[in-house]
Amino acid sequence: MWVTEAADGFGLTVETTRQLCHKVTPYQTIDIYDTVKVGKMMLLDGIIQFTEYDEFAYQEMMAHLPLLAHPAPRRVLVIGGGDGGVLREIAKHPEPVVIDICEIDREVIDSVREFVPSMACGFDDPRVTVHIGDGSEFVRTRESWYDVVIVDSTDPGGPGEALFNAAFYADLKRAMTPGGVVASQAESIYLLPDIVRRLCAITNQLFRYGGYATVLVPTYPTGTIGVRVASDGRDVTVPVREPSPELAAQLRYYTGAIHRSAFAVPKFAEPLIAAR
Ligand code: SPD
Numbered sequence: 001m002w003v004t005e006a007a008d009g010f011g012l013t014v015e016t017t018r019q020l021c022h023k024v025t026p027y028q029t030i031d032i033y034d035t036v037k038v039g040k041m042m043l044l045d046g047i048i049q050f051t052e053y054d055e056f057a058y059q060e061m062m063a064h065l066p067l068l069a070h071p072a073p074r075r076v077l078v079i080g081g082g083d084g085g086v087l088r089e090i091a092k093h094p095e096p097v098v099i100d101i102c103e104i105d106r107e108v109i110d111s112v113r114e115f116v117p118s119m120a121c122g123f124d125d126p127r128v129t130v131h132i133g134d135g136s137e138f139v140r141t142r143e144s145w146y147d148v149v150i151v152d153s154t155d156p157g158g159p160g161e162a163l164f165n166a167a168f169y170a171d172l173k174r175a176m177t178p179g180g181v182v183a184s185q186a187e188s189i190y191l192l193p194d195i196v197r198r199l200c201a202i203t204n205q206l207f208r209y210g211g212y213a214t215v216l217v218p219t220y221p222t223g224t225i226g227v228r229v230a231s232d233g234r235d236v237t238v239p240v241r242e243p244s245p246e247l248a249a250q251l252r253y254y255t256g257a258i259h260r261s262a263f264a265v266p267k268f269a270e271p272l273i274a275a276r
Contacts, residue, residue, distance in 0.1 A: 003033060003041075005048045005221060007155075008191055012048065012221045014038060020115045025107040027159045032115045038219055040116045042083060044108070045158050051219045052118060055085055057253045061215045061227050061262070063089030064254040066148045066183035067096075068243065069229060069236040073147040074098065077175070079135035079163065080185075081152030082108035087122030090150075092250050100146075102131040102138040104159050136162040142175040149176060151184035156195060164195065166202045173206050179233025186212055186226035189269040196226060201275040203230040211237040212273045213262035215253075227262075237263040 004013040014035050021032040031043045039052025050058065063086050067073050075098040078086050082103035090099055103109060109130070113120040123130065131138060135151070149172055153160035162168055163184075172182060182203070187195045189212075196212065203210050207230035217225050229236040239259045243251065265273055 003031075003043070005043065005046060007047060007221075010191055010221050012219065014041060014048075014051070014219065016041070021111050023107055023111060025105055027105045028154070030107060030111050032111060041219070042112065042116065044154050047155055048219055049154070050083060050085060050119065052116070054217050054219055055119065057215050057217050058220075058225060059085035059089045060251055060254040061213060061258075062086050062150055062152055062183055062185070064243070064251070065213055065227055065229050065259060065262075066150060066181040066236070067093055068239040068241050068256075068259060069231065069234070070148055070179075070181045071240050073181075075146045075177075076100070076148045077102070077139075077142075077146045077150070079138070079149065079151045080104075080154065080160065081150065083112045083116070084109070084120045084122035086150055086152045087125065087128055088119065089122075091122060091125035091127070092247055096127060098129070099125065099127045100129050100131060102133055102135045104132070104134055106132045134162065136168045136171070139168070139171045139175045144174070144177055146175055147177050147180050149180065149182045151182065153185050155187070155192075164199060166205070169202050169206055179231065181229065181231040181233070181236060182207070184228045186228035188220065188222045188224050189214075189226065189265070189272060190222040190224070193269075193272055196269070197272045197275045199228050200273050203228060204274070204276050206230070208232045209235050210273075211263035212265055212269070214265070215262070
């Protein structure tokens with residue numbers, strides 16, 4: 001059976017062998033398949049969130065870009081990210097003492113725990129505390145607390161909608177320590193340029209430094225996705241620390257060289273990234 005993500009006038013089709021999970025929750029539908037080529041694959045509301053084949057690229061860049069752009073990230077927050085992949089990457093760092101996650105849909109966590117342990121292992125780190133709730137409300141409960149915030153959202157339109165507006169980012173900035181770094185799922189410059197522009201405009205208004213990093217992920221439509229990284233503290237396009245040998249040995253995508261090169265954008269995308 002071929003399963004297609006079809007959205008925004010574009011599609012990406014994957015050959016599956018078996019459906020492992022189908023749930024309808026108050027927030028979204030959750031589907032997990034086994035596939036011929038790309039391992040287990042999870043979709044939320046019909047949109048591919050990860051496949052085991054290439055998820056490392058996205059999770060590594062979402063986590064290591066902001067963590068290695070901060071000199072000493074002790075408290076880290078993930079908003080969304082209920083599949084655990086970003087947590088798994090954060091847990092490879094010794095510096096954080098607090099790793100909080102706020103995921104709106106407990107069923108995402110439970111489904112991944114049951115069917116995709118290679119992702120859900122991120123929840124096993126003792127520094128991780130899980131909060132079930134709306135991330136846009138959660139950030140209002142903290143002030144000057146997190147050194148790094150990672151917004152691992154779905155696309156706007158579903159439960160992720162609230163994570164793409166200016167009020168959310170203003171609250172999020174208040175929840176961050178001075179010089180804190182935020183990294184957000186920032187869509188594809190080819191598929192959703194208006195969303196890229198909106199996210200960059202919001203964060204350009206709030207933060208002094210920023211950049212849009214391209215990540216190669218063949219199972220996202222167009223084969224690329226972006227990570228928007230921003231901070232008031234320093235230029236986030238250059239790592240302040242290199243990965244330790246222990247960390248580097250566990251990585252398949254992120255290197256210091258990738259960090260320094262990923263923020264170069266093609267000419268047509270320059271106005272999107274500079275938007276205000
Ligand atoms: N267009 C798909 C965007 C998916 C972003 N979230 C992925 C979650 C992986 N942790």
